[in-house]
Amino acid sequence: MQSVIKTSSVFSSGASKWDIRQKVWDYIEEKNLANFPRPVHNRIPNFKGAIQACNKLADLQEFKSSQTVKVNPDRPQQQGRFVTLEAQKTLLVPTPRLRTGLFNKITPPQGASKEQLRVCSSSQGVRDFSVPVDLDAKVKVDLVVVGSVAVSEKGLRIGKGEGYADMEYGMMASMGAVNESTVVVTIVHDCQVVDIPEELIESHDLTVDYILTPTRVIKTNCQLPKPQGIIWTKLDTEKLEKIPILKKLRALEEQAGKDVTLGAVPAAAEPGLQTSQPKRLRPEKGLEERGGEVTSQRKLPLSVTTVYLGGIPAGLRVSELKTALREREAPPLRLTWQGAQHRAFLDYSDPQAAEQALEALQGLSVNGHSLQAELAKSQRGGKRSAQSNRRPRPSTGPKSNTAPPGIKDDTTEKTEQ
CATH class of the missing domain: 3.30.70.330 (RRM (RNA recognition motif) domain)
Known part of the structure; x- marks a missing residue:
């Protein structure tokens, strides 16, 4: 079955990031290409074949030579977290929605079995077997693994619209954990590899060096630079209040004499980004995009x-x-x-x-x-x-x-x- 979006016939010349997201989400739902949680809209899709795609991580030379790997917390990258732990590398997982800090360092039990490592790579394991890593930690990240909603073969990436992967990378750059040589990998379904107009990519957007799909390994040779830190004018006071670690970083950079002037308006410049995105209730505090379909605890749907x-x-x-x-x-x-x-x-x-x-x-x-x-x-x-x-x-x-x-x-x- 054909499962690749023909971008030439899908996206008009004036397509926005949000247009591309919606088209990819709609396609995945229409073709039933995702596992739980569904629907995939407003999520990093948990696509079918994610395990096979994540397993390709172990074959990358850049992964083999790495010591510390940061993997995003979404469900489709769970196997990537397991592969990292199985290879006895240091695994860092961002704190969900950056609520309480920047990273969690996963610390499996001594002599952990493969089954224990699988638990450690799950949402519950990240909570139970981790220690926090703060901004002042001396950490060097060799490889970064992120999820995407859409990505182009040239390495241009579109997330789900909240900017967390971009901010995480910017904070890592500010603390010296990454530099221009740090390799960034995204793991997606084949249908998520689409044409993305370069004019949609801004200075704060994270680009990728490798794309892993269930059937392909794509080296992008991306020419666009990655973020060198947080671009404060892209943020506003509301965002800072939601993410305390951003406030801490801003104070540190202000002490260092850097310009930390905030933008006057929310950074959301398109539907669905940051404050304009519909809020979904969650049944638990845990990894980003956990819990599946949730309704108000006070008001259940008439039909269950x-x-x-x-x-x-x-x-x-x-x-x-x-x-x-x-x-x-x-x-x-x-x-x-x-x-x-x-x-x-x-x-x-x-x-x-x-x-x-x-x-x-x-x-x-x-x-x-x-x-x-x-x-x-x-x-x-x-x-x-x-x-x-x-x-x-x-x-x-x-x-x-x-x-x-x-x-x-x-x-x-x-x-x-």
């Missing part, structure tokens, strides 16, 4: 699709199950816990989200016990109405406890008798 989870062992805490669901990237909108019956029900926003969660939950084992995931009986047979998608409550016993993922306390520990 429910997954039955059986075989829950006695003594398992609901918090442990929620952790396992997050690790599998399958957190539901709502979890109904019936531990005394050794089961739980997981509500998802629509049949597609439920099917993707089912795929992610196959082979799930908690505390040595295998759990069985399948569509709840009320979901079988293709029913889609709001009434049929509401799980019937048991007719006896106290009302079951429900709680959205991400709640910090254990109020859902009470089980339905």
Whole structure:
């Protein structure tokens, strides 16, 4: 099946970055080229074949000779994080949305097995097996791996529109962690390799040296320079308030006598960039773009699709199950816990989200016990109405406890008798 966008017939001469993003996202959805989470709009797509593409990282000479590798935190690059750890290299992962700092250095247990390294490369592993790396750390990054929404064979890159990869690189340049010889790699689906007009690329935009896809390794020989630091006029006070580490860097550069004048207006110059991008609620604090399809915890959709989870062992805490669901990237909108019956029900926003969660939950084992995931009986047979998608409550016993993922306390520990 043809899966490469013919850019000559897709993008007009006046196409913006946002036009290109939308076309790529629409194409991936139309051709069903992505895994969970879906839809891919406003995300770095978790494309099918990401594992094969990431595995090509190990064949790059620049990777083989590197000691410290920075890999972005998105799901499609998880295998890249694993490959880096397996090669016994130092792995740095940016703090999600730069909320609490710049990097996390992943520190696997001594003598970690391959399975333990896979855990360390996951979202949960990044949280549990890492130490922070601050601006004043003496770090040299040999290789940078970023995600993209679109990239050209000439090395021109378009992200999802929030500018985090560009800012991360700019901060690394400011702290001396990267220089003009640092190699930048992006890992994408073949259809994400498109023609990008050079006039769309600005001074703060990160370019790439290699593109890895499931079928190709492209050396771009990009001639455009990479950012040499943060361009403060591209930022505003609102952005600084959201990213405290930017405020710290600005103070340091101001002390060093550099011009740190901010822009008078938000840097968002196109739809979807930074403050104009629709905000999505997340069920947990974790890696960027985690959690899949999420709605308000107070207002669930009228129609949900429910997954039955059986075989829950006695003594398992609901918090442990929620952790396992997050690790599998399958957190539901709502979890109904019936531990005394050794089961739980997981509500998802629509049949597609439920099917993707089912795929992610196959082979799930908690505390040595295998759990069985399948569509709840009320979901079988293709029913889609709001009434049929509401799980019937048991007719006896106290009302079951429900709680959205991400709640910090254990109020859902009470089980339905």
